[in-house]
Amino acid sequence: MTVLTEGRIISVLRAAEAVLSQRAGSAVVLEDPKDLGGSGRTTVVRVRVAQNPFSQARTLVIKALPIDEEPHAFHREIAAYKYATTLPTRSRPGPQIIASDTDARVLVLSDLGHGRSMPDLLGGRDVTEAMHAVSAWGQALGRMHAATFGGEGDFRALLRRGSGSAEDVHVLRDQAVRAFALFAGALEGLDVPVPARVTGMLANACELFTEGEHRAFSTSDVGPENILINGDGVQFMDYEWGGFRDAVLDVAYAQVTCSSALSSVDPAVREQFEEAMVDAWCAEVSGIWPSLSNRRVLARRLLAARLLWVWLSTVWMLPLDGVESTVADIVAAGISDTSSPLSSGNGNLHDLTLYTSDPRVLVNRWADLARAATRAEDTMLATMAVRLGAALTRDWLT
Incomplete structure (x- = not known):
């Protein structure tokens, strides 16, 4: 499990807030980040949605990659999530994509919760x-x-x-x-x-x-x-x-x-x-x-x-x-x-x-x-x- 610095978590949080706010046309506020243990190069955190004008989701998952990483894998991952999100619910293999920012290398996903x-x-x-x-x-x-x-x-x-x-x-x-x-x-x-x-x-x-x-x-x-x-x-x-x-x-x-x-x-x-x-x-x-x-x-x-x-x-x-x-x-x-x-x-x-x-x-x-x-x-x-x-x-x- 990656041990994340507070600065890295905050920067990921702010990037996710920005892309969600832009998508919603109104401010989205995220709080209480919890490290879910990404790989050595990946940051994965669960956040509580404190202010959310466009959905009833109480928690979301943010995945972020280093911004200096070659972008193709990130483009592939976005395409994969977008494709899977279009499937019928019964056939959907995992979380839905909510928003993404290619420049910031940030994905916002639905939270699968606990299991x-x-x-x-x-x-x-x-x-x-x-x-x-x-x-x-x-x-x-x-x-x-x-x-x-x-x-x-x-x-x-x-x-x-x-x-x-x-x-x-x-x-x-x-x-x-x-x-x-x-x-x-x-x-x-x-x-x-x-x-x-x-x-x-x-x-x-x-x-x-x-x-x-x-x-x-x-x-x-x-x-x-x-x-x-x-x-x-x-x-x-x-x-x-x-x-x-x-x-x-x-x-x-x-x-x-x-x-x-x-x-x-x-x-x-x-x-x-x-x-x-x-x-x-x-x-x-x-x-x-x-x-x-x-x-x-x-x-x-x-x-x-x-x-x-x-x-x-x-x-x-x-x-x-x-x-x-x-x-x-x-x-x-x-x-x-x-x-x-x-x-x-x-x-x-x-x-x-x-x-x-x-x-x-x-x-x-x-x-x-x-x-x-x-x-x-x-x-x-x-x-x-x-x-x-x-x-x-x-x-x-x-």
Whole structure:
């Protein structure tokens, strides 16, 4: 949690008052700011509305980024909130945007109020309660995807209107392509055989950011740390990475991050949690994507997406100096920034739920991937995942 200075809080408060007052045409006064614990670069505070001529909201949430930060991520976040706010209430994934100021890098959002966080529920002793929460997680993802299928043109129009550019720069997509460029060299450096079919699976998964049959809106970081459950159900927070991509990426991301949150739980029980999530998601999207009712088809797609997320989180920890992949290879793959994988002017990847600096978490992710591949009868991927997990254990944990 960020420890905010009083000066920073006051400046954020005043910026929010200014944008709200301009929008309302009358003075808006905010009081009693409470730090909600943004990331190292983000200020997030809840405020009480002491004087408010245009709505009955008693509290609001203000999110502010440094004004010297590259603006594209902020434009994307505004576009994502605006797009999500237009959805029917039942399908809306999280808070509504009330106002924004691009110059001050300030967002004013509706307050979701108090509830229970997904990590709290997953870490509790009540397995039934946690299972219900995970099912609700999958259901909320499915509702969001079903409601936004076919809406990509509207989102892109909002993005262009805010940034003045038709180019859809997305850091996670670029990171995925960069990770793919490093795949063969890294595995060879770890003495793990590189099956051509698995490499092909990873390449296909990278394409899900820009192509795919099941494109829908996503807040993108749909892991447990960004989920609150309140009286209205599951609420997704943090739209910084929001945009359109193949919905299978979301489900696989949720599987990976959910299993990490349940690392102390028996693997067989973790599988039950994953199945509950996928079943709930399928129930919401089967009407628009009937092909995914075929569980063998869905399992193959989820495996490829899961491989991508597990590999990407691993790349962020690998010592890349020993990887047999040249800068030219990476640039040819479409990535111009060949510095640290965590260096980005468009957002801080350390903030992602997927990110971990704990090697034990990564080893467990490969073990979970191997079990999922075994269930899907993909012996080649299961074998590679076991070997890579063993190599990481050898290098990091012994």
